[in-house]
Amino acid sequence: MTVYESDLPGVGKKHEIELGDGSRLVVVTHNTGKREVFRRPDAEADSEKLFELPDQLARQVGTILEGAYFQPVRTGDIETLLGGDTLIEWVDVPDDSPLAGTTLGDADLRQETGANVIVVQRGDVTITNPGGDTEIRAGDTLLAVGPRDACRTFQSLVTDE
Amino acid sequence: MVEFSLLELGELFVVVAIAGAVGARLGLSVIPLYVVGGTLASPFVAGRLGMPYVETGEALTLLAELGIVLLLFFLGLEFSLDRLLAARTNITRSGLIDISINLPIGVVIGLALGWSLVEALLLGGIVYISSSAIITKSLIDLGWIANAESEPILGTLVFEDLVIAVYLAVVTSLVIGGDGIGQVAQSLAVAFGFLGALLVAVQYGTRFFTDVLDVDAPEPFVLRTLGVLVPIAGFALSLGVSEAVAAFFIGMGFSTTEHRERIERRLLGIRDVFAAVFFFWIGVNTDPRLVVAVAVPLAITVVVTTPTKIVSGYYGGRVYDLPPKRSLRVGLGMVSRGEFSLVIAALAAGGTGRVMTEIIPAFAVGYVLVMSTLGTVLMGESDRLERLVFSQGTAEQVADG
Numbered sequence: 015m016t017v018y019e020s021d022l023p024g025v026g027k028k029h030e031i032e033l034g035d036g037s038r039l040v041v042v043t044h045n046t047g048k049r050e051v052f053r054r055p056d057a058e059a060d061s062e063k064l065f066e067l068p069d070q071l072a073r074q075v076g077t078i079l080e081g082a083y084f085q086p087v088r089t090g091d092i093e094t095l096l097g098g099d100t101l102i103e104w105v106d107v108p109d110d111s112p113l114a115g116t117t118l119g120d121a122d123l124r125q126e127t128g129a130n131v132i133v134v135q136r137g138d139v140t141i142t143n144p145g146g147d148t149e150i151r152a153g154d155t156l157l158a159v160g161p162r163d164a165c166r167t168f169q170s171l172v173t174d175e
Numbered sequence: 176m177v178e179f180s181l182l183e184l185g186e187l188f189v190v191v192a193i194a195g196a197v198g199a200r201l202g203l204s205v206i207p208l209y210v211v212g213g214t215l216a217s218p219f220v221a222g223r224l225g226m227p228y229v230e231t232g233e234a235l236t237l238l239a240e241l242g243i244v245l246l247l248f249f250l251g252l253e254f255s256l257d258r259l260l261a262a263r264t265n266i267t268r269s270g271l272i273d274i275s276i277n278l279p280i281g282v283v284i285g286l287a288l289g290w291s292l293v294e295a296l297l298l299g300g301i302v303y304i305s306s307s308a309i310i311t312k313s314l315i316d317l318g319w320i321a322n323a324e325s326e327p328i329l330g331t332l333v334f335e336d337l338v339i340a341v342y343l344a345v346v347t348s349l350v351i352g353g354d355g356i357g358q359v360a361q362s363l364a365v366a367f368g369f370l371g372a373l374l375v376a377v378q379y380g381t382r383f384f385t386d387v388l389d390v391d392a393p394e395p396f397v398l399r400t401l402g403v404l405v406p407i408a409g410f411a412l413s414l415g416v417s418e419a420v421a422a423f424f425i426g427m428g429f430s431t432t433e434h435r436e437r438i439e440r441r442l443l444g445i446r447d448v449f450a451a452v453f454f455f456w457i458g459v460n461t462d463p464r465l466v467v468a469v470a471v472p473l474a475i476t477v478v479v480t481t482p483t484k485i486v487s488g489y490y491g492g493r494v495y496d497l498p499p500k501r502s503l504r505v506g507l508g509m510v511s512r513g514e515f516s517l518v519i520a521a522l523a524a525g526g527t528g529r530v531m532t533e534i535i536p537a538f539a540v541g542y543v544l545v546m547s548t549l550g551t552v553l554m555g556e557s558d559r560l561e562r563l564v565f566s567q568g569t570a571e572q573v574a575d576g
Contacts, residue, residue, distance in 0.1 A: 020326060021262075021264055021318065022326075022329055023253060023254075023330070023333045024253045024307060024309060024317065024329065024331065024332070025314070025320060025329065028320070028321065028325075040321040042320050045436065045439060046440075050315075050320070050321070052318065052321035054321070057312075058498070060318070061318060061321035061322050062318075063318045063321070071256045101262060142479075
């Protein structure tokens, strides 16, 4: 697969992706953040517009295409690859979690799993950089960062699966 | 004379808002419609009909000037020397073809009308410079933006943008400079001295431009940008140097900082407001009877300068190795003239003599109305035109003929 990038002065950038059957996918990223996606059946033909997305939606769709929202091998959580082997993982704390009611310090997750909790999301409240005395409650969402394996261990520890 | 009032400003915004809505409904470019709106609301039309009209005064002229400054500032912001250098062979070749055909044609027409060299040079600029705003919007609307023809079109526009900066600097000095060779030489020297100093400041001032905008809150961010832009542009004008070119250079200065995208996001609305005021102001100053009076030279200019743009665009496309059909599209895509032709007309209006103060502005308005509409129509009908042209013979015959 080859991706061609070119500048569109005053508009933004254009990426053309070879699809392997002679056609190309053309993505025009406007300076405003809007993405327009076209398909060009062959070199001679005009590009046919498929759809357009605003910036935020384009990123979300991109994440889905990337496989971060849903990966066929696993379900139930969200992860984002930071690069290399490092993930950010969102894990919901279920009602029957063995960790519900303990503090981060007691659970000692970093020691146990190698993953580090960087945010605790509780309803509308976001606790960033939670300390050891932060309580883990059922219904919280924990954001953990760490190597892929550590995140797996972390997840099974929290959900007790 | 009644001083420009808040009520008149209100009328202005009602008119451009309606013009914008009409443009969106009819699929037309808003620039000529703002101009038409201005003319309809002017003393020449609304005034004669006994309706409330907008009198042009110092206040409105000042707001329109701000529109020119912001238009050129954004152009500079988008303009990247690196980008120009990266694609310099193709852009330079297609740009040179464009200018070497279209600028002289305008000058020749001006001279044939019995105008002075400076007046003819103004006409040359008006017919040379294509409209970045209208053409870019059409490219997006028609989906050509994803096709190969968008690159030579946008590349040639970039070349034109650079030329217009130099051109405005020279022509402003010629118009304001006065009659004697000595006076003109002096004002040229001042212009290039000031702009040269500004360019050096911009080139080595990335640090300054970065630091001055290093603030998170939106309000001080916008105010600081204007606080750099407007005083420098105003100072340029007070020296008799083109405020538009100064604004272009300041835009280039900001374009090298990490703030570029944020400026574009935050100031786009302000630019659109004052650009609309500028186009409206052009319309208010236009007596339709004057446009009618120049109808014959106008018609001749349209008939001559439409094919010249198509031909220069065609060869511009060939420079980019496009097939003949797409090259023809490049030509059709370059036909629209718009905002910069009007900037040149506004510049002429500041000169002396009937040709500069009355005829050229009226001519430019008529010309932009016709060429922006014609250009948009030609792009929309390109499929039919391609069939028409290429069913007759081979591409080479078209190129030769």
